[in-house]
Amino acid sequence: MRIHTAPTVLSCAVVLSALVLPGAAQAAEHPGAATDLRAFASRSVQPQDALGGTTFKNGVVNKGKDIVLGVTGKKAVPVTFTAFDEEGVAITQAFLWQGTDSSSTDTITGGLESDNYPVCTETTVQDGYSYSCKTVFTIDPAVDFKDGNGTAGVWKLFLGAYDLYANASYDDDVARTSIKRAAALTVNASPEPVKKGKTITVTGKLTRADWTTGKSSGYGNQPVKLQFRKNGTSTYTTLKTVRTSRTGALSTTTKAGSDGFYRFVFAGTFTTGSATAPHDFIDVR
Template sequence: MRMRTAATALSGALVLSALVLPGAAQGAEHHDAATALRSLASHNVRPQDAIGDTKFTDGVVNKGKDVVLGVTGKKAVPVTFTAFDEEGLALTQAFLWQGTDSSSTDTITGALGTDADPVCTETTVEGGYSYACKTVFTIDPAVDFKDGNGTAGPWKLFLGAYDLYLNISIDDDVTRGSIKRAAKLTVNASPEPVKKGKTITVTGKLTRADWSTGRTTGYATQPVKLQFRKKGSSTWSTLKTVKTSRTGALSTTTKAGSDGDYRFVFAGTATTGAATSAGDFIDVK
């Protein structure tokens, strides 16, 4: 399964204009051709079908951070990359995908539209032309992941380009990024106030986005840290690690020592983002 987010194609008129440009004028037209292009299409070609020599480097998805999505709300995911070509480029294309075949037609709709077309800035360098490119993928979990949660995890960045002679270059694994289900933690410490040395019970719940239902559900049997911050301090100390129940519930005890806040911290997994609860203050008498 893949998410196609910004595939672009040359129109006939643009092809002809690129091919007939005189050598001296081509350099000035490379970037104009790429940024003027606004049609979208799927080529369904494999990397081994490529005949161009464009090189792609420095691919970065979401500034190197995980893409964490709840059940609603669109997320703008920036993507940047560099391309080099001896002859110059007419256009670039980019999308995120999963699986073993980047030419698969099994897709989920991503950010299709002119706002998702990669925009590239050209620089003349020794031996050819370098392009600093950027685009933004707008991902809507209610649409893109409505078929289930199995797509959470690593995604690959596919990049393709046409040079001015319509030679296509493809790299379907330039870099990788993770798209994860958002998690949330709650906490409640009681009783309050409490006498020093007495038992404090700390409860809470770990939930995460369920894209298939559009709701949040409890996250079972996950390790969560109980932390304490003494009043007046900025440092949190881990007291213990507890596991959530089959419904995501948390419950543990600790001894009252001094005034301060208690919170739960979840580190996250390969499919689910990290979460930290708010602090709950306990007054110790």
């Protein structure tokens, strides 16, 4: 899995105006120094034992929504957080990780290309400086998750920082998010037109992204709702819940009552996003 790191460098004017030690200036002007924060965390140093006094809060990934990924196409994931330090902050770092070891190179994703670093806005507050930070992680499932679907699930947000004296701080569980495999549904209701009271057969298929193969595959043994909306209304009613076959196929029957629209709806799972099929209209005569 490719590793992404996202260093934040404040403006030189802000950094230099607050610096006291010459060594801090060198750290603040060198974005690569941020990668040392992961190495710092790998030494089993707890956040409270770090020399730095930077604290983090209000971490939000993807505006609080699940990150749902198909098999192709890059996903832009916004991340925001707040950092506070009595002495001021020179550099911050952010990435997503999974598992029990935030320093592992096999369970890290999220970050930016080198020409699009995160941005932090400094505000002077009582007893120090507060920083409102934002960035965008660019995640490519074809690259980041090509080794397996087992990475779908909960991911944690790592945040680290160097203060203006080059002291390091980090918190590897500021916020959490779910990265899920995208799902899709189809639906077809027949015959059409149909006489009132006759049987309608509704078929479809539930598939989801397979990051290992780079294709979508059937999602078996999953509950899916069959819903109906009468023509001229705006509300769907659930008629029944059916389960997909081993290959993700759906087939059920219902009685024709009036003109309207049929659709399948899948609520999603811990590892897979939700899906709603485009509706299919039936003319009842």
